[in-house]
Amino acid sequence: MTAVDFTSFVDRLASASGDTILPFFRTSLTVDNKKTGGFDPVTAADRAAEDAMRTLIRKNFPAHGILGEEYGSEHADAEYVWVLDPIDGTKSFISGMVAWGTLIGLMRFGEPVFGMMHQPFVRERFSGDGGAAGYRGPAGDRALHVRPCASLKDAVLFTTSPLLMQPADRAIFQRVENAVKLSRYGGDCYAYCMLAAGHIDLVIETEINPHDIVPLIPIIAGAGGIVTTWENGPAQGGGRIIAAGDKRVHAAALEILQA
Template identity: 80%
Template sequence: MTAIDFTSFVDRLAAVSGETIMPFFRSALTVENKKAGGFDPVTAADRAAEEAMRSQIRKAFPEHGILGEEYGSERTDSEYVWVLDPIDGTKSFISGMVAWGTLIGLMRFGEPVYGMMHQPFTRERFSGDNGAALYRGPTGNRSLNVRPCTGLDDALLFTTSPLLMKETDRAQFRKVENKVRLSRYGGDCYAYCMLAAGQIDLIIETELKPYDIIALIPIIHGAGGIITTWEGTPAQGGGRVVVAGDKRVHEAALEILNRV
């Protein structure tokens, strides 16, 4: 059995999570803070959506593992492990903005093999299996493909926020930011999908968890992009990541980020 067998099931998870989340969006919902000394919000929508997806997985594939942002891990030594972030971009969600989405990733033997980002408000789904990536939405279906970019001086750079970075990492990020044509903040998972769609060229982030990134890796790879850590290693463990549509931009960003 290969990852492609799971595509219809991932669509079901996206539908169930979206139906659970949407009644909460742009409503007067209660927000809790998970981070002492900072702000890491969680809502009833996050928890309800992850519960709904976990229930579907347990019923359909009881032998599979699950790793989720809100309820932790179970059976993560299984051949297949589902990686869930019910609302990536909760700060945007509680602000009524649309730069958020549900991340559904599938790992096999520890490697990301399929991923989807579902934005139920805009009715968009971005998916990939490392070999190809697909957009489905109100404007129709189409393949996702990154765009060429000759160098940093032509690049459009995104990060969620430099304020999320440690001071030393922020200083290195600023060095790259000073080289690009345009930098923008925000986007969370949506920015990664825009890179896969050929709209932007570079993303630099830090402090990521596996559930923030695993679903996005097969989408980026499927669209022809590159995603690694700052050290140039596989990114599924999270931490500091660099994502680019063109290897020239990726190499240039890594060189600056790692410059002493």
């Protein structure tokens, strides 16, 4: 059985989570803080959406494992493990902005094999299996392809916020930022999808969890891009992450990040 067999089921998960989340969006929400000494918001929408997806997975694939942001892991040693982030970009969500999405990933033997980012409010779905990636939404269904970018001076760079980085990492990031044509903040999972769609060239972040990045890896790889750690290692474990549409600009940015 390959990841392709799960495509229709991932659509079911996306629809179930979207139907659960949308009644909460742009309403008066109670927001809890998960982080002592900082602000990491979670809402009833996050919890309800992950619960809906977990229920479907348990019913249809009881032998599969699950790793989710809100409820942790179960059967993490299974051949197939679903990786869920019900609302990636909760800070945008509670602010009424649309730069958030539901992340659904599937790993087999520890390797990401399928991923989807679903934004139910604007009805967009970005998906990939590492070999190909596609978009479905108001702009019309189409294949996703990264764009060429030979050098940092031509690159558009995104990060969610430099304030999320430790001071030492922030200083390193700023050296890359100083070398690019344009640097913008915000986006969360949307920035990675815009990279896969060929609109931007680099995403550089830190403090990333597996549920933040695993579902996005097959989308970017399927569009022809590359995702690694700052150490140029596998990205599925999270940490300090760099995604690029062109291997040349990836190498140029890594040279600065590792200097």
